[in-house]
Amino acid sequence: xxxxxxxxxxxxxxxxxxxxxxxxxxxxxxxxxxxxxxxxxxxxxxxxxxxxxxxxxxxxxxxxxxxxxxxxxxxxxxxxxxxxxxxxxxxxxxxxxxxxxxxxxxxxxxxxxxxxxxxxxxxxxxxxxxxxxxxxxxxxxxxxxxxxxxxxxxxxxxxxxxxxxxxxxxxxxxxxxxxxxxxxxxxxxxxxxxxxxxxxxxxxxxxxxxxxxxxxxxxxxxxxxxxxxxxxxxxxxxxxxxxxxxxxxxxxxxxxxxxxxxxxxxxxxxxxxxxxxxxxxxxxxxxxxxxxxxxxxxxxxxxxxxxxxxxxxxxxxxxxxxxxxxxxxxxxxxxxxxxxxxxxxxxxxxxxxxxxxxxxxxxxxxxxxxxxxxxxxxxxxxxxxxxxxxxxxxxxxxxxxxxxxx
Amino acid sequence: xxxxxxxxxxxxxxxxxxxxxxxxxxxxxxxxxxxxxxxxxxxxxxxxxxxxxxxxxxxxxxxxxxxxxxxxxxxxxxxxxxxxxxxxxxxxxxxxxxxxxxxxxxxxxxxxxxxxxxxxxxxxxxxxxxxxxxxxxxxxxxxxxxxxxxxxxxxxxxxxxxxxxxxxxxxxxxxxxxxxxxxxxxxxxxxxxxxxxxxxxxxxxxxxxxxxxxxxxxxxxxxxxxxxxxxxxxxxxxxxxxxxxxxxxxxxxxxxxxxxxxxxxxxxxxxxxxxxxxxxxxxxxxxxxxxxxxxxxxxxxxxxxxxxxxxxxxxxxxxxxxxxxxxxxxxxxxxxxxxxxxxxxxxxxxxxxxxxxxxxxxxxxxxxxxxxxxxxxxxxxxxxxxxxxxxxxxxxxxxxxxxxxx
Numbered sequence: 097x098x099x100x101x102x103x104x105x106x107x108x109x110x111x112x113x114x115x116x117x118x119x120x121x122x123x124x125x126x127x128x129x130x131x132x133x134x135x136x137x138x139x140x141x142x143x144x145x146x147x148x149x150x151x152x153x154x155x156x157x158x159x160x161x162x163x164x165x166x167x168x169x170x171x172x173x174x175x176x177x178x179x180x181x182x183x184x185x186x187x188x189x190x191x192x193x194x195x196x197x198x199x200x201x202x203x204x205x206x207x208x209x210x211x212x213x214x215x216x217x218x219x220x221x222x223x224x225x226x227x228x229x230x231x232x233x234x235x236x237x238x239x240x241x242x243x244x245x246x247x248x249x250x251x252x253x254x255x256x257x258x259x260x261x262x263x264x265x266x267x268x269x270x271x272x273x274x275x276x277x278x279x280x281x282x283x284x285x286x287x288x289x290x291x292x293x294x295x296x297x298x299x300x301x302x303x304x305x306x307x308x309x310x311x312x313x314x315x316x317x318x319x320x321x322x323x324x325x326x327x328x329x330x331x332x333x334x335x336x337x338x339x340x341x342x343x344x345x346x347x348x349x350x351x352x353x354x355x356x357x358x359x360x361x362x363x364x365x366x367x368x369x370x371x372x373x374x375x376x377x378x379x380x381x382x383x384x385x386x387x388x389x390x391x392x393x394x395x396x397x398x399x400x401x402x403x404x405x406x407x408x409x410x411x412x413x414x415x416x417x418x419x420x421x422x423x424x425x426x427x428x429x430x431x432x433x434x435x436x437x438x439x440x441x442x443x444x445x446x447x448x449x450x451x452x453x454x455x456x457x458x459x460x461x462x463x464x465x466x467x468x469x470x471x472x473x474x475x476x477x478x479x480x481x482x483x484x485x486x487x488x489x490x491x492x493x494x495x496x497x498x499x500x501x502x
Numbered sequence: 503x504x505x506x507x508x509x510x511x512x513x514x515x516x517x518x519x520x521x522x523x524x525x526x527x528x529x530x531x532x533x534x535x536x537x538x539x540x541x542x543x544x545x546x547x548x549x550x551x552x553x554x555x556x557x558x559x560x561x562x563x564x565x566x567x568x569x570x571x572x573x574x575x576x577x578x579x580x581x582x583x584x585x586x587x588x589x590x591x592x593x594x595x596x597x598x599x600x601x602x603x604x605x606x607x608x609x610x611x612x613x614x615x616x617x618x619x620x621x622x623x624x625x626x627x628x629x630x631x632x633x634x635x636x637x638x639x640x641x642x643x644x645x646x647x648x649x650x651x652x653x654x655x656x657x658x659x660x661x662x663x664x665x666x667x668x669x670x671x672x673x674x675x676x677x678x679x680x681x682x683x684x685x686x687x688x689x690x691x692x693x694x695x696x697x698x699x700x701x702x703x704x705x706x707x708x709x710x711x712x713x714x715x716x717x718x719x720x721x722x723x724x725x726x727x728x729x730x731x732x733x734x735x736x737x738x739x740x741x742x743x744x745x746x747x748x749x750x751x752x753x754x755x756x757x758x759x760x761x762x763x764x765x766x767x768x769x770x771x772x773x774x775x776x777x778x779x780x781x782x783x784x785x786x787x788x789x790x791x792x793x794x795x796x797x798x799x800x801x802x803x804x805x806x807x808x809x810x811x812x813x814x815x816x817x818x819x820x821x822x823x824x825x826x827x828x829x830x831x832x833x834x835x836x837x838x839x840x841x842x843x844x845x846x847x848x849x850x851x852x853x854x855x856x857x858x859x860x861x862x863x864x865x866x867x868x869x870x871x872x873x874x875x876x877x878x879x880x881x882x883x884x885x886x887x888x889x890x891x892x893x894x895x896x897x898x899x900x901x902x903x904x905x906x907x908x
Contacts, residue, residue, distance in 0.1 A: 245721045250676060251669035257724075258667040263657035270656060275818045301823050308819040309828070315651045316725050318663075412681045413714040417707050422715070 100157075100170060100200060105129060108139040108152050115195050115205060118150065119143050134160040135168070135344075140208065149208040151192075154201060155344075159268075161446055164283075169264045172344040173202035178259065179346035180206065182321065186238045190231055191340055192332075209339050212332035219328060219365045220451055222382055224335075229389045231338035232331070232358055233396030240351045241404040243321035246411050257318050262347040265324070269345065273437050274311035277445045278304055286444040289462045293469050294444050306476045310433050318348040326357035327438075327449075328365070352430025355397065360435035360472075361449065362390055363492055364442055367467050368451035383496070387489050394431075394485040398424055429479045432488055436475030443468045463499060471495045506563075506576065506606060511535060514545040514558050521601050521611060524556065525549050540566040541574070541750075546614065555614040557598075560607060561750075565674075570689075570852075575670045578750040579608035584665065585752035586612065588727065592644045596637055597746055598738075615745050618738035625734060625771045626857055628788055630741075635795045637744035638737075638764055639802030646757045647810040649727035652817050663724050668753040671730070675751065679843050680717035683851045684710055692850040695868045699875050700850050712882045716839050724754040732763035733844075733855075734771070758836025761803065766841035766878075767855065768796055769898055770848055773873050774857035789902070793895055800837075800891040804830055835885045838894055842881030849874045869905060877901045 103111070109127045113119055123143040131138030136156055142149030155173040158165050177197035184191040192207035218225065241247040243256060276283045279298060286294055297303065323330070324345025332339040366386045369379055405420055413419070442449045443465050452468065455461040474491050482488070509517070515533045519525055529549040537544030542562055548555030561579040564571050583603035590597040598613035624631065647653040649662060682689045685704060692700055703709065729736070730751025738745040772792045775785055811826055819825070848855045849871050858874065861867040880897050888894070 245718070250721060251673055254667050254669040254672065258664050261660050261664040263660040266660065267657055278819065304819060304822040305824045305828070308822045308825045311817075311819055312651070315656060316723055318724050319722050411717075413684065413710060413717055416710040416714045418711045419714045422711070 100202060102137055102156065103139070103152075103154055103201070103203070105139065108137075108154075109141055111198075111203075112139075112141040112150055112152060112205065115150070118195070119148060120146065140210065142208070149210065150195060150205055151208050152203060152205045154203040164446075170202035172262070172265055173197075173204060174199055175260060175262055175265070175346050176342065176344040177204040179321065179323070179343035180204070180341075182243070183235075183239050183323075183340065183343065186242050187235050187340075190235045190338055209332040209341070212334050212337065212339060214329055215331040215333040216328040216361070216365075216450060218333055219362075220368070220454065222378075224382075224385055225333050225338070225389075227336060228333060228338055229392035230396050232340075233393050233400055235338075235340055236351075236355055236358070236397050237400030237404060239323070240320040240354065241401055241408070243348075244319055244351070246405060246409050246414055249410060256321060257348045260321055260347050262324075262345065265345045266347055266349075269324070270311070270314065272445050272447065273441045274307065274314055277441045278307060283446045284444055285446050285448070287462060287465055289458070290444075290465050290469070293466055297440070297444070297469065297473070300473070303473055303476060306433065306479075307437060310430075310437055310476070313350045313430065314353060314434075317350040320348065320351045321346060322349045322351070322354045323357075324349070324354070326354045328358075328361040350430055350434075352427050353434045355394075355427065355431035356434030356438055358393060359390060359431060359488065360438035360442075361451075362386055362393075363435065363471065363488075364439060364449045364468060365451040366492060367464050367471070367496075368449070368455060387493065390492075391485060391489060394428070394488070401427075425483065428485060429482050432475050432482050433479030435488070436472040436477075436479065439468045439472030439475065443472070467495055467499060506608060508543060508562065509545070509558075509560055509607070509609070511545070514543075514560075515547055517604075517609075518545075518547040518556055518558060518611065521556070524601065525554060526552065546616065548614070555616065556601060556611055557614050558609060558611045560609040576608040578668070578671055579603075579610060580605055581666060581668055581671070581752050582748065582750040583610040585727065585729070585749035586610070586747075588649070589641075589645050589729070589746065589749065592648050593641050593746075596641045596744055615738040615747070618740050618743065618745060620735055621737040621739040622734040622767070622771075622856060624739055625768075626774070626860065628784075630788075630791055631739050631744070631795075633742060634739060634744055635798035636802050638746075639799050639806055641744075641746055642757075642761055642764070642803050643806030643810060645729070646726040646760065647807055647814070649754075650725055650757070652811060652815050652820055655816060662727060663754045666727055666753050668730075668751065671751045672753055672755075675730070676717070676720065678851050678853065679847045680713065680720055683847045684713060689852045690850055691852050691854070693868060693871055695864070696850075696871050696875070699872055703846070703850070703875065703879070706879070709879055709882060712839065712885075713843060716836075716843055716882070719756045719836065720759060720840075723756040726754065726757045727752060728755045728757070728760045729763075730755070730760070732760045734764075734767040756836055756840075758833050759840045761800075761833065761837035762840030762844055764799060765796060765837060765894065766844035766848075767857075768792055768799075769841065769877065770845060770855045770874060771857040772898060773870050773877070773902075774855070774861060793899065796895060796898075797891060800834070800894070807833075831889065834891060835888050838881050838888050839885030841894070842878040842883075842885065845874045845878030845881065849878070873901055873905060 105127050109125050113125060125141055125143055127139055127141045129137055130140050137154040139152040141152060155170050157167060157170055159168040177194060180191060180194050184193060192209060194204060194206045196205040245253055323343045324347055330342045332341055366383060369382055402420060452464050455464060471491055511533050515531050531547055531549055533545055533547045535543055536546050543560040545558040547558060561576050563573060563576055565574040583600060586597060586600050590599060598615060600610055600612045602611040651659055729749045730753055736748045738747055772789060775788055808826060858870050861870060877897055
């Protein structure tokens with residue numbers, strides 16, 4: 097196979113057939129392209145006889161988001177594949193196995209996870225995943241700790257920073273999360289019914305001052321290798337299993353940004369579930385499940401990260417009394433601040449979340465969007481004062497109670 | 503010329519002769535090796551007839567410091583040369599011209615500055631450089647601003663981060679400034695007479711907690727391209743001219759670290775001048791010259807940097823009201839904190855400064871060393887509360903007055 101071109105079904109099938117020790121030579125492979133065509137081709141290739149299957153993912157040289165299209169580097173396939181390999185090494189049960197990566201074709205062949213559901217869809221349907229909090233806390237703690245100066249030789253870490261320099265995909269985040277929502281930018285995309293709240297936000301200088309500092313942290317803080325896009329659409333899940341996929345935004349950034357992605361997407365689902373009536377026990381119970389999950393995520397992350405630190409740190413000053421507590425508090429504060437940025441961008445920026453966008457009652461949807469903006473703003477304004485994770489839960493719960501009381 | 507080998511005088515002369523448009527073909531070149539042989543060969547090659555001369559600097563594959571020798575990457579010659587070119591572009595009058603760089607030979611040919619003096623030597627001799635504060639403030643402001651996310655396209659900046667990944671030379675700083683002085687490490691090197699103060703420092707947990715955070719900043723904050731070793735031995739100077747040389751430690755780090763190098767080395771000279779008698783007007787006047795210079799450096803840096811920001815920033819959120827003030831205050835605080843680390847390491851770490859080491863009166867030398875430790879500690883402990891540059895000057899002056907009063 098020569099230089100880059102988008103693969104046909106036949107080519108993809110042939111490549112899959114050549115993976116050593118997977119399919120029988122004569123296997124009757126069936127293949128489907130199952131991607132949405134916006135960023136990648138995704139081929140599902142399976143052999144009914146042996147019940148074996150794989151996913152072949154090929155990057156396209158452009159991105160399409162909400163109708164817009166722009167050229168996008170194929171190097172993201174390398175970054176994705178190398179990040180998957182590294183994450184799989186650190187968390188073998190929580191990341192799909194990579195069978196093969198081809199740089200020229202910008203193609204990765206990996207474990208098929210068709211028996212899993214995209215977590216965002218599962219949450220919207222009201223499903224519960226009792227092991228998720230523990231799983232994602234372990235993923236966060238291990239990938240962030242062991243790629244940082246705390247857990248990785250500090251010279252090897254610098255080579256890793258170089259390996260994961262990712263300007264084009266970082267630019268998407270910088271623009272769509274840390275700039276466009278705060279101006280009357282063409283990329284913005286919001287419900288006309290909340291224009292008053294959006295215009296208030298554009299004029300909100302104290303908010304922008306905090307966002308400028310969080311943006312600076314995203315631009316300059318090379319703390320650990322981030323997944324970079326760790327929302328509930330990048331997680332495949334079942335009741336027993338959690339698999340983190342799609343790390344094409346991976347780069348060395350502030351740890352809190354990955355933690356924030358998880359927290360803010362659960363918070364958006366929580367707000368999306370706001371079209372319960374006050375008396376609906378099922379809704380209330382699901383909200384409790386979500387806040388319980390949020391609490392468990394932070395607390396298990398905190399426990400895991402500290403345990404790794406106590407056992408494995410390679411930094412000569414890391415065990416200075418008080419440093420670990422300070423560090424964890426800063427992670428918490430960063431996570432809350434970044435979570436606020438993510439909630440605002442998911443409400444008025446280019447890309448929304450289905451958890452809120454699929455609400456059919458327009459009044460309820462508007463209320464949810466206003467809530468997301470208000471909670472996001474509180475997170476951003478108060479993150480530097482946060483001492484415990486209660487700040488996060490209290491802000492969420494008080495905002496919802498405020499709606500019910502009004 | 504083939505693969506790497508240390509050049510002979512004859513080879514160096516031949517290479518110099520081949521620089522286009524510099525020497526006459528038949529010029530009678532005279533050549534001397536003038537380096538100290540610890541890190542580099544340095545050839546001075548001149549033509550008496552035309553009065554033209556150059557410096558040819560070749561990296562050696564090892565470093566020798568205070569008798570120790572360890573292998574050291576030749577890639578530092580590339581980093582030095584590329585940093586010189588970039589700095590020269592930003593500050594043509596303040597950085598020597600590079601005529602040629604050869605990667606294979608790890609060799610840079612540059613402007614000869616033999617008519618300049620090493621600034622450390624000049625200060626020890628009590629000379630004054632009235633233009634220095636303005637020059638170095640301009641160098642700092644322009645190199646730091648235009649390589650940061652404030653003044654450089656943020657995607658191009660990421661490529662520059664990659665270009666200047668510098669693990670081996672950063673490790674020297676990480677060990678010798680941000681680790682070894684805080685433990686009973688073999689690399690330490692201090693006057694036995696101050697062992698009590700050094701042992702108190704090793705047991706000083708609040709100090710170590712601050713140092714751990716400054717170390718973390720050095721490791722993770724990719725704010726701007728630093729010179730990385732900007733002490734008064736890396737500056738060639740006359741009354742009219744200032745030239746910054748030797749950026750082999752260049753990497754993307756926290757801006758305050760470069761500012762601190764200048765401030766702390768002037769402060770060490772100030773302390774080294776402590777063997778004045780209280781009544782010596784000359785000494786007092788020189789101290790006033792140094793504090794005046796220090797004040798001017800910060801104030802001119804602050805003015806220059808803000809002016810560049812106001813005119814040239816490329817960051818969409820940089821002009822949010824209040825952000826610039828916050829940013830400058832953080833730079834000041836970082837600079838004071840890092841200055842403290844540098845003063846401590848120059849007193850008890852591997853490499854000292856001649857400003858203090860050449861004091862011949864042992865009692866005065868001991869007093870100066872104790873002063874450097876005490877002032878360094880105060881800088882580190884109080885840097886996060888600093889609001890104006892007065893904090894720096896006041897700490898210096900009060901410490902000296904304390905000695906005189908006692």
